[in-house]
Amino acid sequence: MQFYRRTLALPGVRTLLVLVFFARIPGTAAGMALTLHIAVTMDRGYGAAGTVGAVATIGIALGAPVLGRVVDRYGLRPMLVVTTIGEATFWVFARFMSYPMLLVCGFVGGLLVLPAMSIGRQAIAALVPEDLRRTAYSMDSVSTELSFMVGPAAAVLVSTQFSTQTALMAMAVGIVVVGCALYVVNPAVRSKAEKAAVEKVPRRVWLTPRLVGVLLVGAGAVFILAGTEVAIVAQMQHSGELSWTGVVVIVWSAGSAVGGLVYGALTRSYRQATLMAWLGVLTIPIGLAGGEWWWLMLALVPAAFLCAPTIAATGEEVARLAPPAARGEATGLQSSAFTLGAAAGAPLVGFVVDHASPGWGFAIAGIGGVLVAGLAWVLAARQKEEAPIVVSPDTVAAKH
Template identity: 35%
Template sequence: MNFSAYSEIWRFPAVRQAVLLGVLGKAPWFGVMVVLTLHVVGDLGQGYASAGALSAVFTVAVALASPLRGRLLDTLGLRRTLAPSLILLPLGFIAAPFLGYWALMAVMAGVGLLAIPWFVLTRQLMLAAVPHDLRRPALALDSVVTEVAFMGGPTLGIVLATTWSTGGTLTALALASVSAAAILTFINPPLVSEGRTDTAPGRGGIRSWMSGPVLTTFVATVAVSVTLAGTDLGIVAASRAMGSSTVLAVVIVVWGAGSLVGGFVFGGLPHGAVGLTPLIAGLAIFTALGALGSTPWLFAILMALAGLFCAPSIAAISERLGEIVPEASRGEAFGWQGTFNTLGSAMAPPVIGSVMDSHGWQLGLVATGAAGLALAALGWIALRLGRRGVARHRMRNA
């Protein structure tokens, strides 16, 4: 393993910018999602169903806008794409604490359409900044940064909301994320590498870069997001069954820590050392094995092992897309990846939740792992069949 690659990529200013601004932008944004629920349930006096409906509207808006936002990054560039967001998002979040439920839902729908595409941006920055042989550690580092933001942002949001106010915290966190985007816009780092050969996105739009391998990568995205969303639900259900909120905190921390370790190890591996399908299979299998966690500590250990595959799976998906999609269309491709990620995250809770309601959290985790494994197998089979079809076509025309 080549961990010196991390010191090599750190020499690039754009990498340091992506890491720093990625944390400053993503962490508050993750916090916003949690505080929004607390605000609806607390200050607005609504139920969790109403909070879930508002979150769903926001999530759908983000998913619908993500491909378009990515394409605008490809065609218009960073500054012109983010300019409307830098103007309108602060207005929406400054007004949010003073709005009733239905007005807030309408505003959050607009916010979702204009949300800063942090995940597309940081991946593009990483890929544009480093040479081809350093892409893996760069994308692994991006996944690790996202994991840190995911753990730290909601924690910060909950602390501020409980000691201050949900409305004020909502505005403060959102403005912090937008401020990071404003700094990034001012710096305006390149989203494509120097000396690229493709100068503009294909005129056919998505048809110019969509292919069998790209589609199977999107299936892999759904597999990972279904598994992670189901695991989230399983950890909460298992902790409640064990009768301890401490278990929930410990398991989430060790699960995230496992992901951090896995991400760093993956980034140090040589290209081709481990494929995407084995990583997703490992994630699914170890998630299912979490059902054997009969005690809090055993459950925490099993979830830490499952966590080892989280960040590597996400990084491997980004790595594959970066390789098979033309550079001038990467923003749109990563935008579609975000949409498929949202699709998987939305699919898992109702299905896995119903299994847990009927048969307990253990079978819910087994179902989560089985779903992820089935989707990974589906993508792998489709890719193999597609390659064989291309080979037969070439032989007939030879």
């Protein structure tokens, strides 16, 4: 536990972890609140809700690197002002919008989503020395798991106990509170040494095949997680035990959190492609667990242990390979990779489940992850193991 004690003793780390945990809750609740409003209150069905979600996802994927670049050039606060006003405005007026308007504004709202995930990862890289980043990113992954347990449940609670219109307004209030809190605290996105030595680096210098491979691993990991979530629901419905789904998902998330804590206490890091390959391999046979719901729950545990470590290792490697001057854009690309992985995993596995069986859903999610891990290995093989980029005029000139 010495790594955790040392990390938590660093100035600003405890405040950051608490802040980003609460900052991520509105984002994790957004999809559920919007889905319930469109599918239930507007009576447009889940397909229509999924279409709006897909359009918003495209906006998020396109906007994240741009917002990161804004942080690199102008700092955190200007970006927070734009995204807080933009996203809160969407949620205030969403309850009055027709379905076609939601399609259009969902894309614009996605472009302006407040990037709480990216902010947390950037701040960790600035506050935590490299030898403790594995532990810090592991805690960040556990925090993310917890926020995903709280956010959707809160959206369902408000929507069912009050109304979906109330839930949408609560989203607007939550975004404003989060944006103001981040603005006041203004977590550092570069250390003092990095600010003093910062120098612009062309994208082709730092966006190497190895970093692209890391981003692919991030997309592949979330592909597995999104696909597994769909397959869990399908399996529980198929076995007639849908009421136990919440328990299964909670145990699955708890297993991931435990795995993240264990990974953060290790004395060495493991390659992201290796972790994700094992995550995929352990996901493939989950569908073989038949019988009662607790068999499925137990079958999920081995793969669950590798979920948070894989995400944590990806964040650690992005922070290592990206120069401080481009860290915002790099973490934005990481967020885009996560978003696209989820956007691909859920519908693909859903299609397989509809035309085959829930067991094949787990298999496809795992096989997809293994294939992406293999592609990441190929990209890494094209480039020798590299040290973190040292920004200097010679480094930049050598690439021109």
